[in-house]
Amino acid sequence: MNISLILKIAGIGLIVGVACQILQKNGRDEQATFVTVAGVVIVALMLVNEIASLFNALKSAFGL
Numbered sequence: 001m002n003i004s005l006i007l008k009i010a011g012i013g014l015i016v017g018v019a020c021q022i023l024q025k026n027g028r029d030e031q032a033t034f035v036t037v038a039g040v041v042i043v044a045l046m047l048v049n050e051i052a053s054l055f056n057a058l059k060s061a062f063g064l
Contacts, residue, residue: 005050009043 016039023032058064 005046008046012039012043015039 016035019035020032023029023035
């Protein structure tokens, strides 16, 4: 895992946080919730490859 992945996740979190604050101030709470859920899904999809590589490393380390 490298630092660029951490920075991407932090950037997405920052953008989602700002967007949610703006939407909530304008009374659009449902859209703010959707933005939050979309941010979580995007980060989860980014982490799928890292988790897969972790499992492959564990498999090769234990010879499974």
